[in-house]
Each structure stands twice: as C-alpha cells, then as structure tokens.
Amino acid sequence: MADTVLYEVRDGLATITLNRPEAMNALNTETKVALRDAAESAARDESVRAVLLTAAGDRAFCVGQDLKEHIGLLAADRETGSSVTMSTVREHYNPIVRALTGMPKPVVAGVNGVAAGAGFGFALAADYRVVADTASFNTSFAGVALTADSGVSWTLPRVVGPGRAADLLLFPRTIKAQEAYELGIAGRLVPAADLAAEAEQVARALAQGPTLAYAALKESLAYGASHSLDEALEKEDELQTRAGASEDHAIAVRAFVEKGKPTYLGR
Numbered sequence: 001m002a003d004t005v006l007y008e009v010r011d012g013l014a015t016i017t018l019n020r021p022e023a024m025n026a027l028n029t030e031t032k033v034a035l036r037d038a039a040e041s042a043a044r045d046e047s048v049r050a051v052l053l054t055a056a057g058d059r060a061f062c063v064g065q066d067l068k069e070h071i072g073l074l075a076a077d078r079e080t081g082s083s084v085t086m087s088t089v090r091e092h093y094n095p096i097v098r099a100l101t102g103m104p105k106p107v108v109a110g111v112n113g114v115a116a117g118a119g120f121g122f123a124l125a126a127d128y129r130v131v132a133d134t135a136s137f138n139t140s141f142a143g144v145a146l147t148a149d150s151g152v153s154w155t156l157p158r159v160v161g162p163g164r165a166a167d168l169l170l171f172p173r174t175i176k177a178q179e180a181y182e183l184g185i186a187g188r189l190v191p192a193a194d195l196a197a198e199a200e201q202v203a204r205a206l207a208q209g210p211t212l213a214y215a216a217l218k219e220s221l222a223y224g225a226s227h228s229l230d231e232a233l234e235k236e237d238e239l240q241t242r243a244g245a246s247e248d249h250a251i252a253v254r255a256f257v258e259k260g261k262p263t264y265l266g267r
C-alpha cells in the first residue's frame with residue numbers, strides 16, 4: 001500500500017491515516033487508490049470491529065480532490081474527449097464512500113484540520129466525528145463549478161437538514177469547529193492537542209463494543225432514511241431479532257443483572 005495512506009490494525013481497530021500533510025492531504029490518484037484499498041480491507045476484515053479515519057498534520061484533514069493534479073488531467077481530457085471527473089467518481093470516490101458507509105462496523109472520523117470537498121464528504125460518510133477545535137469544514141464543490149459528490153448530497157442534508165445543506169452547498173464558506181458542533185456535524189469537539197488521543201479512545205471503545213448491534217444500528221439508520229415508518233418497523237423487527245440472538249446481547253444482559261461490566265466478543 002502506498003504511504004500516502006497509512007493502514008494499521010490493532011486490537012480490532014483499523015486506523016486509516018491520510019498521509020500527505022505537505023499537500024493538505026489532497027486526494028491525488030495514488031491517495032484515492034490507497035484509501036479505497038484501505039477502506040475495502042477494513043470492511044472485509046472480520047477481525048476489524050471499528051475504523052478510525054484520520055489524517056496526518058495539524059492543518060488539514062483533507063481538502064478534497066487534488067486540484068493541482070486535476071488541472072493536468074482536465075487538459076488531457078480535452079485532447080482525448082474522455083472525462084477524468086466521471087472516471088474518478090466511479091473508480092475512487094463512490095467505492096470509498098460505499099465502503100465507509102456500508103461496512104458492518106462503526107467508522108469514526110478524527111478531523112484534525114480543514115475538511116473540504118470530498119474530504120468533507122469522507123468525514124460525513126463516517127458514523128461519528130471527533131473534531132479538533134481548530135478544524136473547519138467547507139463543501140467547496142460549487143466553488144470549483146462542481147456539484148456534490150462523495151455522498152454529500154445524501155449525508156449532509158441528513159446531518160444538518162435540507163435547508164442548511166442547500167445553504168452550505170450553494171454558498172460554500174469555511175465553517176469553524178464550534179459552528180460544526182452546533183450543526184451536528186461534529187459529534188464531539190476536543191482541544192486540538194488531544195484530537196489524536198480522543199479520536200482513538202472513541203474508536204477503541206466502539207471496537208470493544210457489541211459489533212453486531214452497531215452493524216444493525218448502522219443498517220437501520222440507513223434504511224430508515226429512505227423508507228416509510230411501517231417499513232422501518234419491519235426492518236427494526238428483523239434487525240432486533242438478529243441482535244437479540246447475538247452472544248453479546250446475552251453477555252450484556254447477564255452483566256447488567258450481575259452488576260458487572262460486559263466484555264463483548266463482537267458476535
């Protein structure tokens with residue numbers, strides 16, 4: 001795996017670190033391929049019970065597409081009549097977002113700095129965001145005459161509501177961490193110096209939690225977002241039956257009754 005993305009699995013937690021701090025962790029082709037591979041590995045690996053997506057450096061989480069690379073690819077498009085924009089959405093952005101949102105385990109984003117464009121999209125694709133108080137967010141897409149990608153048309157309205165999503169997309173501006181917290185983008189706001197430790201602590205706690213229950217929660221939230229109440233109730237029934245049959249549920253109930261602390265097995 002290229003070192004523009006670091007990948008480590010330890011004690012059930014996969015940590016994916018965007019590692020181009022000198023380029024604000026912008027997404028050139030090498031980084032997108034490595035991030036896609038890392039996210040898909042974490043999704044496939046049954047020993048992984050939670051994922052932390054974060055980035056190196058204190059300035060940027062990820063500023064989205066590397067526009068300095070993109071300008072050359074656009075010029076080549078004009079020569080060949082092809083579309084790098086279409087191909088990178090299909091080959092990179094969509095698979096990355098599908099892996100993050102679809103994996104049956106929680107994904108935490110540790111947002112250490114500015115998250116813009118697809119970088120904001122990846123943070124929103126996580127299930128929970130721990131955000132440094134110095135971080136910020138910018139949809140950026142309309143600023144470079146593009147529409148939303150990396151799932152932002154789906155995730156952003158669900159997090160902040162459709163009216164605010166339209167505002168942030170039509171009039172891209174950099175919103176600071178405190179506003180992001182008030183909008184519900186940041187689940188937890190922490191001093192910048194503590195970001196790495198706090199994000200890891202949150203992700204590790206989830207990695208030691210009832211994985212099947214988390215997977216069912218994730219599935220039911222996604223399902224409920226686009227189905228009727230009646231359909232959602234049917235889905236809850238199916239998923240609760242599955243969670244109720246898990247070893248972890250029995251462990252949790254026993255621990256409650258015995259006033260102990262559950263040690264979950266993730267099954």
Ligand SMILES: CC(C)(COP(=O)(O)OP(=O)(O)OC[C@H]1O[C@@H](n2cnc3c(N)ncnc32)[C@H](O)[C@@H]1OP(=O)(O)O)[C@@H](O)C(=O)NCCC(=O)NCCSC(=O)/C=C1/CC=CC=CO1
Pocket residue numbers: 023024026063064065066067068069070084085088089093114116117118119138139140141143144146149174
């Ligand atoms: C709001 C910003 C993210 C941060 O602002 P600020 O902290 O003031 O930092 P700057 O001084 O603007 O930038 C510092 C240096 O980083 C370079 N840089 C910033 N963003 C990018 C980028 N996306 N690609 C390449 N380089 C970038 C910047 O040029 C500075 O470098 P120098 O020191 O050499 O001058 C602000 O930086 C900003 O608005 N950035 C642009 C964000 C953006 O538009 N991102 C792309 C959105 S589109 C996308 O993500 C997805 C796709 C998908 C498919 C196809 C095609 C495109 O996009």
